[in-house]
Amino acid sequence: MNCPECGAVMNHHATKVDYTTDDPELIDSTFGGVVKEAYTCPHCGWIELQ
Amino acid sequence: MNTRALSIPVILGTTRKGRASEHVASFVFEEVQKREGVETQLIDIRNLQFPIDDAGEAIKDSAFSNTIMHADGLVIVTPEYNHGYPGLLKHALDTNLKEYIHKAVGICAVSAGGFGGTRVCENMLPVLRELGLVTIFWDGNFSGARDFVDENGNIRDRATHEKRINKFLSELIWMSKVLRYGRENISIGQKH
Numbered sequence: 718m719n720c721p722e723c724g725a726v727m728n729h730h731a732t733k734v735d736y737t738t739d740d741p742e743l744i745d746s747t748f749g750g751v752v753k754e755a756y757t758c759p760h761c762g763w764i765e766l767q
Numbered sequence: 768m769n770t771r772a773l774s775i776p777v778i779l780g781t782t783r784k785g786r787a788s789e790h791v792a793s794f795v796f797e798e799v800q801k802r803e804g805v806e807t808q809l810i811d812i813r814n815l816q817f818p819i820d821d822a823g824e825a826i827k828d829s830a831f832s833n834t835i836m837h838a839d840g841l842v843i844v845t846p847e848y849n850h851g852y853p854g855l856l857k858h859a860l861d862t863n864l865k866e867y868i869h870k871a872v873g874i875c876a877v878s879a880g881g882f883g884g885t886r887v888c889e890n891m892l893p894v895l896r897e898l899g900l901v902t903i904f905w906d907g908n909f910s911g912a913r914d915f916v917d918e919n920g921n922i923r924d925r926a927t928h929e930k931r932i933n934k935f936l937s938e939l940i941w942m943s944k945v946l947r948y949g950r951e952n953i954s955i956g957q958k959h
Contacts, residue, residue, distance in 0.1 A: 731955055733899055
């Protein structure tokens with residue numbers, strides 16, 4: 718994915734379970750939360766979690 | 768490799784009036800400022816003023832989140848209150864998530880007694896881990912908080928404190944650099 722701030726290609730460096738949602742449609746029952754991917758922009762340091 | 772200055776803010780984690788941790792936070796902040804190639808700022812959670820009728824990312828403070836977003840490491844200065852950390856510190860930390868992932872953090876713990884806040888350090892570790900932060904193995908331990916400065920506001924036994932905090936900061940800076948390189952260049956699942 719591209720950085721929403723500067724447009725550079727971001728690096729996928731982590732996968733994180735987000736436990737803050739109550740929406741059963743979004744929760745992965747294997748992990749008990751929403752499994753999200755973390756990306757960091759090597760140019761400006763922006764982080765996205767999706 | 769990215770040449771942006773390393774960013775390591777210092778968070779003062781108590782709002783209590785007369786807080787002894789303020790002196791420690793100022794000292795640590797000064798020591799971070801001495802480090803070449805490192806930018807810092809002192810974040811006083813007293814100034815953040817999050818609402819208390821909600822919690823988490825729903826009550827983000829854009830300036831605070833932006834600072835954490837662009838940080839490479841964090842120093843958390845926390846007092847030990849009843850063996851734990853202040854609730855308002857947790858309240859502030861919980862307003863971010865993605866901003867913390869794979870970033871270094873070190874704890875400077877402050878206690879009135881003689882154990883240097885070791886219990887609050889241990890209590891904070893699982894929280895910081897779940898937030899996605901990477902804890903270093905050095906802590907800053909400040910015992911006898913009420914006597915940290917003399918009647919003129921000068922730090923007592925400054926040389927000893929500097930010697931200790933230099934070890935802590937060297938480790939934190941190293942970890943911040945390594946994790947920044949990893950965040951920006953090494954993909955999860957990447958083959959060696």
